[in-house]
Amino acid sequence: MDQVQMWKQIATELEIESHQVKVTVGLLEEGNTVPFIARYRKEMTGSLDEELIRAVEERFRYLTQMNQRRKEILRTIEEQGKLTEELQAKIETVTKLQELEDLYLPYRPKRKTRASVARERGLEPLTRILASTRDLHKIEQEAITFVNPEQGIESADEAIQGAMDILAEELSEDAEIRKWVREYTWNHGVLTSKGKDSEARSVYEMYYEYTEPVRSMPSHRILAVNRGEREEFLKVKISVEEEWIFAHLRKWFSIPIHTYLEAVVQDAYKRLIAPSIEREAHARMTEQAEEQAIHIFSENLRHLLLQPPIAGKIVLGVDPAFRTGCKLAVIDETGKVLHIDVIYPTAPHNDLEGAKKAVLALIKKYQINMIAIGNGTASRETEQFIVDVLKEVKQKLYYLIVNEAGASVYSASKVAKDEFPDLDAARRSAVSIARRVQDPLAELVKIDPKSVGVGQYQHDVSQKQLTESLTHVVESAVNYVGVNVNTASASLLQYVSGVSGAVAKNIVKKREELGRFSSRRDLQSVPRLGAKTYEQCIGFLRVTDGGNPLDKTPIHPESYHITEALLSKLQIEPVEIGSDHVKQRLSAVDVETMAGELDCGVPTLQDILEALMRPGRDPRDEMPTPLLRSDVLKVEDLQIGMKLQGTVRNVVDFGAFVDIGLKNDGLVHVSKLSDRFVRNPMDVVTVGDIVDVWVLQIDQDRERVGLTMVESALPKQVG
Template sequence: MDQQQMFQLIATETAVKPTQVKAAVELIEEGNTIPFIARYRKERTGELDEEQLRAIEERYHYLTQLNQRKEEVIRLIDEQGKLTDELTQKIMQSTKLQEVEDLYLPFRPKRKTRASIAREKGLEPLARLMAESSQAEPVQAAADSYVDAEKGVDSADAALQGAMDILAEELSEDADIRKWVREYTWKHGMLVSKAKDAEARTVYEMYYDYSEPVHKMPPHRILAVNRGEREEVLKVKIEVDEEKIFLRLAKWFAVPAHAYLTQVVQDSYKRLIAPSIEREVRAQMTEQAEEQAIRIFSENLRPLLLQPPVRGKMVLGVDPAYRTGCKWAVVDDTGKMLEVGVIYPTPPQKKVAEAKAEVLALLDKYPIDIIAIGNGTASRETEAFIADVIKEAKRPVYYIIVNEAGASVYSASKIAKEEFPDLDAARRSAVSIARRLQDPLAELVKIDPKSVGVGQYQHDVSQKHLSESLTHVVESAVNYVGVDVNTASPSLLSYVSGISATVAKNIVKRREEVGRFTKRTDLKEVPRLGAKTYEQCIGFMRIHDGENPLDQTPIHPESYAVVGRLFSELGLELEQIGSDACKERLKQVDVESMAERLACGVPTLKDIIEALLRPGRDPRDELPKPLLRSDVLKLEDLHVGMQLQGTVRNVVDFGAFVDIGLKNDGLVHISRLSERFVKNPMDVVTVGDIVDVWVYNVDVERERVGLSMIPVKPENDNEEK
């Protein structure tokens, strides 16, 4: 497959033009990052977005590897002197690695098999006779002449068995047969799971006697069954109608299947084909389930990262616990840690009065607006305590439950130790909880994305693939928002397009040694930040109150001259950016005719005008603010039909988990998300959404709440249950 064919194939698969694929591949090969291409090379790619660009990049790399494997397989078969024009053509026309491997299978070097031993005994001619005879009798008669004790053929039956072994292996290695069996198993196979110990109580009980069509099984159930099998709780296999497979395999022979060929077909399938095809189909199921799990994690992670920051607020962060006490940290409106400590309002100490006095003293000492409570162990008790305390505060104070997933990972990390060398891990965690409210993106980038708690079976998928995918999401979110180069941490800077961890540290070091950056070109002085890196990163770097007002916008310096010509056409000065007069004139611009006059692409000019209309804008500010609470909600307070407001914390295949102020999030099952049919919960809700929900059912014993986004009437209590 030459490059043009690759571009055409990718274009068909991704529903874009071959010229767009070609441009995208060229830009990637030139060393440009995906965020840079998506934002600043729209004219070349025809405005492909990041998702399309990543799909093209991934597919191009796959096809490149496929081409390399084809060349290698052709070489290996040719070295055996067995390459034919027909085989070469079949290999070259393959579009999947599996097809190439199927074609190579008969030529792959093998350890000793029953078939190879039979060939060494000289039984190949008997195998040919067996495959070409329409009756069993001539084969049986011929078998006597192959009896040879010196060669290890002790009887006619042994000769016949050897001949059947040869044919069984040849049948199992036929690429077309393997493809047909694989597809048949996928379409008609049933995955069946049984308990190894039916009396054992485990989380896998629904799979103790379970079956479901292979091609219909949803990803979360595939991963659950896999885990049950891995933990040796379940026995899992794929069952198919073998008789139909036998009929298809028998047609491989040029003659009607006599008794010996019938044995060949059954042995070939059961001993050689079925085990490997089952492994391949299970692997395919797992791969698709993993892709879906990773997709869900990625799609949940982006809105989590892009939660609106709570600006200008001093926050008291609280990391709940029992025995070791609740660690707290006061963080000012810039994220600077002012004071840390510990209180013991929870069991076993239950020093409630002392803890209350300490929190009230902090509220008097600092202008704390919000208390951020982690949602981990002892969260419910801590929330009840805080809700009681703030009733006695001298001014309105609110609290919010913050998802603390990953806070403990961060607090024990090298980054946290460098940031707070004098604090223990728990106190660092309290600081992190407070900062997550103030600027979720800046804080969450310090944590391994796998640990932020918005996934589904994330520990059961390829960790390499998951890590790559989540890194792309974080990179995309950081570059979408932009980074203040004078306040950003090395962790945040390292996700900027083109910036490595080393360069990120060098930027901070230069800032500490020389002082704040006053213009974008100052970054050229940072060690190891070369011309290519500068080109890739600089549009995503922001300098507020700098020498050039354009440096606070996402406009790339390569387009500053275009802005100059635009302002000249409009009779404006750079100093007028952000003024009402400037905005009014920009709104009246005919983009297409102006782009022609300025010798500029229409997409680029659109982005420039958008940036100039809202200089210094943070796109996160347009999202709904987090819900603040002033009183606690208990499970006992709930009744069916009760309406509440909550925050979507996680979206999975089967629904969405919503924080309504309880210790555990309530589940809105996919069937209760909307009155219309919902195929994918993410079509209805995303992480961070503020939603109205109704209590659908309450399980006090298991501390579970079923919620509905479809109104539930209290009088329907029994019917709903």
């Protein structure tokens, strides 16, 4: 398969044009990043988005590796003197690696097998007789002539068995047979799991006597069963109705089956085909389950990162705890730490009065606008304490519960130690909780994405693939939002298109030397930020208060001349961009005509117009704002049918977890997300959504609540 065929193959799979694949591959090979291509090379790619560009990149890599494997296989078979024109044509046109390996299987160097031993003993001619006649007497008579004690063949029966072994191996290595059995097993196979010890207590008890069709088993159950097998609680097998397979395998022979050939069919399947096909089916199930789990984690992470910032607030961050006390951190509107403290309102200290006095003093001294409480240990007890404190505050003051997943990881990291060398880990955690309110993206990029608490079964999937996928998500989110180069940390800057960790540190160091960057051009003096890096990153970096108003927009400097020509035609001064009258003039532009006059592409001009109308736009502002609270909710307060508002904290295969203000998030099962059938919960809700829910079930002992987003799903007496 040459490069042109590869482009056509990818285009067909992704339902795009071949030239789009060609151009995209070329741009990637030139060292351009995916966010840069998606944003600033739309004319070239036909406006492919990041998802499609990554798909092109992945498929091209796969087909390139497959081509290398194809060449190795052709060379090996040719060296054996067994490469026919027909076989070569099949190898050169196959598009799946598995099918390529099937074609190579008969020629692959093998360890000693029953068939290879039989061939060494000279029994191959007997296989031709076995497969060409139904006369059993003739077969047995011919077999006598192969008896040779010196070769280890003591009887005619042993000779026939050896010939059958050869036939069984040949049948099992037929590429078309394997392909058919593989698909039949996938479409009709059933996974069965049994408990190794049916009396043993474990979280896997529902799988002790369990069966489910291979093809329709959802990813979370596949990964759960895999873990149960790995931890030796379960025995897992994939089985299929064998008679249909035997019937198909019998057709491989050119004559009606006789006793010996029937034994060959059964041996070929049971001993040689079934074990490997079962492993393949299990691997395919696992691969698809991992892909789904990684996809869910990635989507949840993206929505978490894009939670809208609550800017311009002085925040009191509270990291709850029992014995060691609640750590407090006051930060100003820019995230600067103003005060660090610790209080002991919870058991075993129960110093409610002292803690209340301290918090009230901080609220008064720093004019605190908002309180952020981490949702970890002692969270609800601390929440109740804060609610009691707020009753004594004259001004209206709200609090919110912040998902503190990963805060402890951050607080013990080198990044946190470099940022706050004089604080211990717990106090750093309180700062992180407060900052997550002001700018979730800027704070969360400091944490390993796997630790932010929006995944499921993340320890049961390929860690390499998970890391790659989550890194892409963080990179995509950072570049989608854009970065203020005069305030961003090195942790945030390193996710900007084209910027490495070393360059990110150099940007911060240069900023400290200059005081601040006054224009995008200033970044050209940053060490190791060369021309290619500048091209890739500069459109995503903002200078919000510099001399050139275009520097605060996502317009790339390479398009400044187009922008300036546009503004000149419309008689608009650059300093006016973003004003209402400018928006009106820009919205009236005929894009097609103007693009022709400016000699630029329509997509580029559309992006320029959007940027000029809203130069300081933060796309996160369009997301639902966090749910603020002023009172606490207890499980004892709940009643079946009660309507509540909550925040979606996590979305999984089987539903969504919603924070309604209790210690544990309530679960909305996938069947209760909508009054219509829902295949994928993400079609209905995403992390951060504010949703209306009704209480469906209450388990006070375990403090678990079942919720519904469909009011009609409530019992009739409360509906």
